[in-house]
Amino acid sequence: MAALEWQLGTVTTIQPETPKTKSFYVALPKWAGHRPGQHIDLRLTAPDGYQTQRSYSIASPPELSGQLELTVDLIQDGEVSPYLHDVVMQGDQLELRGPVGGYFVWDVTVGGPLLLVGGGSGVVPLMAMLRHRAAQHSTIPARLLYSCRTPDDVIYRDELNQLAGSVAGLEVLITFTRQAPAGWTGYQRRIDAAMLNEVITPFGTSARTYVCGPTLLVESVANLLVGMGLPADRVHTERFGPTGS
Amino acid sequence: MNVETADMNTELMVDGNAIAGELEQIFGHDMTMAVARCAGCAADSMMATLMAFVRGPGAVLRCPSCTSVIARIVETPTATYLDARGMLYLRMTHAS
Incomplete structure (x- = not known):
């Protein structure tokens, strides 16, 4: 090679x-x-x-x-x-x-259902997966749970809205941990067991999960997912280290 | 540093994905899915999932189960040093 x-x-x-x-x-x-x-x-x-x-x-x-x-x-x-x-x-x-890297990789040949969990700029590799999924016209069920501090911190906001509205089988769920937009009815807290449980319910423990973001968020989410019965080899993690502020 | 965490070591920790390039440089192919058995506790971990501390002069990889040092990698201008005595073995599945 x-x-x-x-x-x-x-x-x-x-x-x-x-x-x-x-x-x-x-x-x-x-x-x-x-x-x-x-x-x-x-x-x-x-x-x-x-x-x-x-x-x-x-x-x-x-x-x-x-x-x-x-x-x-x-x-x-x-x-x-x-x-x-x-x-x-x-x-x-x-x-x-x-x-x-070959470990934190997903393409349509891997299959689904696909649960992506990102915090901050941890959404970046997950976006490559979602863009690939859309380009392949895949209908593999997929959900993105994306944790952001404030509305200003949502990377790819317009594209995520557009993808969620136009691509089959994809749901984008954002949680705001510090400040939500006015009138926001979605999640407004850090990712916790109850939230993960709601998000993963349609997929159950067959979900292939990819978790990327600040180290502490990844540790917490990965532990919760394994605690919910997901086999460890279906929980892929990538830790970015400290957050940007 | 995130004020919500007190532990700078944990805050700065990443994982084996972060040194995938260095590992590939040493071994000639992707190593993130190679499995290391810890000499401290015998737990098996994919290289991607090892705790990685990369902000020092070299990189230190630790076992996610017992935190023992599994490997250290240091690059100098003329050579690469790999100290892997913290692992019992490394299992590399043949490419199919």
């Missing part, structure tokens, strides 16, 4: 998603394709040779060829994300390698 090689991509579009999240479209002439849920390693090199790298989930589905969408949360005291947010411009080059 070919070694994982660093390659140069060109930033073609930068799109703000929320006040602290931006999507970067990167054109990659040598990209060999990826599966939904995989990520890339991005490496920055300073003029003095100092290097640092981070891994970022791929937001775009495999069906978008020739380029990747990376959605990056701004970590205030971070080393890489402030550079991406504040310095990188359209036309700049970025060095990355991938795709990496």
Whole structure:
């Protein structure tokens, strides 16, 4: 198998998603394709040779060829994300390698029913799965439970609304943990056992679950799901570490 | 740091997915689904599910069951060091 090689991509579009999240479209002439849920390693090199790298989930589905969408949360005291947010411009080059990871991966061949649970920017790899599902016109039952602090923090809000309204068998449920929009009748608390139980009920313990977000949210949700009787090998987890604020 | 958590180590912890690239660089293929048996408690865990601490000079992987150190990986400008004495074995299923 070919070694994982660093390659140069060109930033073609930068799109703000929320006040602290931006999507970067990167054109990659040598990209060999990826599966939904995989990520890339991005490496920055300073003029003095100092290097640092981070891994970022791929937001775009495999069906978008020739380029990747990376959605990056701004970590205030971070080393890489402030550079991406504040310095990188359209036309700049970025060095990355991938795709990496095979564990946190879902495509239509894996089947369902599919329960996706995301917190904050943990929605990014889940979005690649939902975009792939839509591009394949799959009717595999799918639910996304997405935890956000406030309405301003909902990444891909318009697209999620549009997908939920137009794609068969998909439900998007958002819970707001700090402040909900006026007139909100949905969930307004952290994800807990009662909420997970309601969300998973139509699928039961046959659900294939993918949980991604801040470490503490993932720990809590994964433990609850296993406690509800889901086999551990159907609970896939990816921990992003600290939250962005 | 999230003010709702007091424990910085837990807050900064990620999992084996975060070093999938480093592992693939060392082993030549994806390792996230390879299973490591912990030398401390004999629990089997996929590499993706190991607790990972990646903000130091190297990466430390710990067992999610007993928190023993399973492996340490350090990259220097000239070499990669892998200390895997915390695992009894690593099981890599053949590609089908």
